[in-house]
Amino acid sequence: MNVQAVEDQAAKAMAERFFWIGPTIDGAAKVSGLLPAGHAAVVRGVLDGLSNPKGKKTVTFQTDPAQDPADARTRGQKAADHLRDVFSSAARSAEMPDMGGDHPTVWISTTAAELQSGSGLAFYAGSPEPVPVSEAVQAACAGGIQTVIFGKDGDVLNLGLEVRGFTKRQRRAIALRDGGTCIIPGCQVPAQWCEVHHVTPYQDGGPTDVCNGVLGCWFHHHEIETGPWHLRMTHGTPEVRYAAAGKVLDWRPAGNGTAARLRAQAPPGE
Incomplete structure (x- = not known):
């Protein structure tokens, strides 16, 4: 393939590039896209480096096959x-740039009783489908929590201070x-x-x-x-x-x- 053909191919790939995450249906969202070679190389390099870390100088911990259970996840x-x-x-x-004065944040809502018990349902903002409240429990453990109390008609009664992670x-x-x-x-x-x-x-x-x-x-x-x-x-x-x-x-x-x-x-x- 000559130089002009390669350049034309790269230009076509750049013009047709896209990435799309669909709506959540039945608990999952479909992802699709088309990445130019350079974009794909960056993404693939990161994911391959995490999935196959052998020889990676920044990682020093080595698993002991006789002691550690195998990771059952697929590639x-x-x-x-x-x-x-x-x-x-x-x-x-x-x-990361602010979005309306705040860093990118995943919003997930549930009730105080369900968060405390670890049993029940939660909702991600923008998705009508519920998820197990365990996802809210994990999110609360890893980051901050902000309490928002609603009235019976949906009006905000109280906006509590954020509990920092x-x-x-x-x-x-x-x-x-x-x-x-x-x-x-x-x-x-x-x-x-x-x-x-x-x-x-x-x-x-x-x-x-x-x-x-x-x-x-x-x-x-x-x-x-x-x-x-x-x-x-x-x-x-x-x-x-x-x-x-x-x-x-x-x-x-x-x-x-x-x-x-x-x-x-x-x-x-x-």
């Missing part, structure tokens, strides 16, 4: 989760303590694309503090909330436990950051 499921993580990270970025400084301290990736053994999602999980749930009185926060990608944050992964803090550092399908792995220290190195250097018995 397509991982790509979908990683795409969500990348956009979530972009929404938190200080470089973990700050950027806290996120950096947690990442330094635990390492550069999701806290779950074997997961390679970088810290900057992770959510911060309250080990003791916020609604149960858990503080939004470094000693009660760990980094988890969206998928494993969900698995912590619903099982099979469990977390606890021991002397200020996190430990993980796996229990599912008859396989139980006892509590063990998690992460490969500063806390892990200090534990390794400590004299026996300390």
Whole structure:
């Protein structure tokens, strides 16, 4: 193919490029699009890097096949989760432009009783279809909550102050303590694309503090909330436990950051 043909092909691809997310139907939204080669290379490079992190110098944690359960997600499921993580990270970025005075925010509504019990329904703004309230519980754990109380006719009776999520400084301290990736053994999602999980749930009185926060990608944050992964803090550092399908792995220290190195250097018995 000659140079002119390549240039014509690239121009055609640029003119025809599009990306589209359809309405939510039956709990899912269809995604379609057509990306020029350069656009596709950027997106594919990020998703491939997360799905196949071998040799990636920024990731130092290596899973132990004898200890760690295999990730049962398909390649397509991982790509979908990683795409969500990348956009979530972009929404938190200080470089993201404001939209009407606020950073891009996902709105999800439910009742206080359902949020407290963890049972019931929630709704994403702009979608008429309900989702399990567990999605609102996870969102409340990872970020801020703002209480809006409506009257019976839909009028706003009270607009409460926002309850802040973990700050950027806290996120950096947690990442330094635990390492550069999701806290779950074997997961390679970088810290900057992770959510911060309250080990003791916020609604149960858990503080939004470094000693009660760990980094988890969206998928494993969900698995912590619903099982099979469990977390606890021991002397200020996190430990993980796996229990599912008859396989139980006892509590063990998690992460490969500063806390892990200090534990390794400590004299026996300390």
